[in-house]
Amino acid sequence: xxxxxxxxxxxxxxxxxxxxxxxxxxxxxxxxxxxxxxxxxxxxxxxxxxxxxxxxxxxxxxxxxxxxxxxxxxxxxxxxxxxxxxxxxxxxxxxxxxxxxxxxxxxxxxxxxxxxxxxxxxxxxxxxxxxxxxxxxxxxxxxxxxxxxxxxxxxxxxxxxxxxxxxxxxxxxxxxxxxxxxxxxxxxxxxxxxxxxxxxxxxxxxxxxxxxxxxxxxxxxxxxxxxxxxxxxxxxxxxxxxxxxxxxxxxxxxxxxxxxxxxx
Ligand SMILES: Nc1ncnc2c1ncn2[C@@H]1O[C@H](COP(=O)(O)OP(=O)(O)OP(=O)(O)O)[C@@H](O)[C@H]1O
Numbered sequence: 001x002x003x004x005x006x007x008x009x010x011x012x013x014x015x016x017x018x019x020x021x022x023x024x025x026x027x028x029x030x031x032x033x034x035x036x037x038x039x040x041x042x043x044x045x046x047x048x049x050x051x052x053x054x055x056x057x058x059x060x061x062x063x064x065x066x067x068x069x070x071x072x073x074x075x076x077x078x079x080x081x082x083x084x085x086x087x088x089x090x091x092x093x094x095x096x097x098x099x100x101x102x103x104x105x106x107x108x109x110x111x112x113x114x115x116x117x118x119x120x121x122x123x124x125x126x127x128x129x130x131x132x133x134x135x136x137x138x139x140x141x142x143x144x145x146x147x148x149x150x151x152x153x154x155x156x157x158x159x160x161x162x163x164x165x166x167x168x169x170x171x172x173x174x175x176x177x178x179x180x181x182x183x184x185x186x187x188x189x190x191x192x193x194x195x196x197x198x199x200x201x202x203x204x205x206x207x208x209x210x211x212x213x214x215x216x217x218x219x220x221x222x223x224x225x226x227x228x229x230x231x232x233x234x235x236x237x238x239x240x241x242x243x244x245x246x247x248x249x250x251x252x253x254x255x256x257x258x259x260x261x262x263x264x
Contacts, residue, residue: 003065005030005160005191006051011059013050020046022215023059028160028191033182035194035202035223037236038212044195045086047212048162051193052076052083063160077106080159084149086168092138096129096148099137103155115155121188122151125181143174150181154190161185162193167201179205199236203227211236 006028014020020043028034036044050057053073061068068076090099100122107115123130126147132140137148146166153161163182167175179201185192196202203209206223211232219226226232 003030004028004062005064006193007060007062008051009060011047011050011057011061013046013055013057015046015055020215021050021057024212024215024217026210026217026220028193029207030191031186031189032207033186033192033194033205035196035206035209036212037196037199037202037209038218039235040197042212043215044212045164046215048083048085048164048193048195051162052081054083077156078109080106080157081162082153082156082158082160083162084153084164084166086164090137090145090148090152093136095134096137096140097133099148099152100129100155103152106156118155118157122154125154125184126151143170143177146170146174146178147181150178154185158190160191160193162195164195165197166194167196167198175201199232200227203232203237 004027006026008024008026011024011026012019012021024047026034026036036047038044046055049055051061053068053071053076057069059069063076063079063081066079068079068081071079091102094102097119100119104115104118107118123133128144129147129151132144137145140148150161150163150166166178166182170178175198182192182194182205194202194206203223203226209220209223209226210217211219211226219229219231221229227237
């Protein structure tokens with residue numbers, strides 16, 4: 001197995017006295033796409049915010065073998081962790097390229113004289129952004145804004161890229177494009193943690209998946225196994241059941257767990 005970029009053990013987090021995450025275990029091997037799917041309110045965004053240091057959390061979070069629980073948000077960014085939040089938080093009056101350049105601050109702070117080269121990488125991933133590089137980001141379409149948010153995170157050359165619902169509110173064709181890009185990111189060696197309600201697209205793209213329900217990991221396993229698991233199909237994939245199981249609904253093997261450790 002690849003050395004994990006991210007190891008989470010017994011993570012608990014919430015708001016004030018209300019605990020939302022009740023002990024999450026997760027691993028993300030280097031260069032993998034890991035997805036966390038689950039219903040509204042399960043705690044998916046809370047999980048990403050806790051990993052990023054936006055929210056305090058208890059338990060263990062290790063990034064490349066180093067405990068990061070006590071590190072600030074900024075320190076985590078400097079280590080190579082990037083989050084694209086559900087609210088994209090772009091600077092609407094600034095151009096596409098200026099938004100991208102802002103994303104490079106980590107590389108600038110690291111005195112990387114070649115930080116601008118990353119613009120070419122981002123433009124290769126999203127040619128549409130290059131075509132619109134001078135356009136104010138506030139005038140972009142929803143899909144283009146999403147591309148820009150991912151592109152801006154990529155400008156920091158992250159080791160771990162966390163995406164909160166990248167397909168939210170996008171038309172099916174744009175969703176396909178976004179997921180094609182997530183697939184392409186894998187080739188660049190980036191590890192991606194993808195939180196999604198679009199379980200079908202997420203499981204098609206990811207290597208490994210976790211199902212988060214009411215703040216606990218209800219199921220986990222290789223994404224292709226989860227995609228054919230009757231419980232996942234019934235709850236998250238709807239009409240795909242017959243097609244994916246050959247119609248018999250037979251259970252597939254996966255590691256079922258309640259806050260257990262990943263079997264990777
Ligand atoms: N700032 C906050 N203060 C208090 N409670 C919050 C806050 N943000 C989220 N919550 C609560 O925490 C729980 C988990 O919310 P979270 O946004 O993490 O879920 P989610 O799985 O990302 O949902 P969705 O798919 O709808 O975005 C919900 O019950 C929500 O109401």
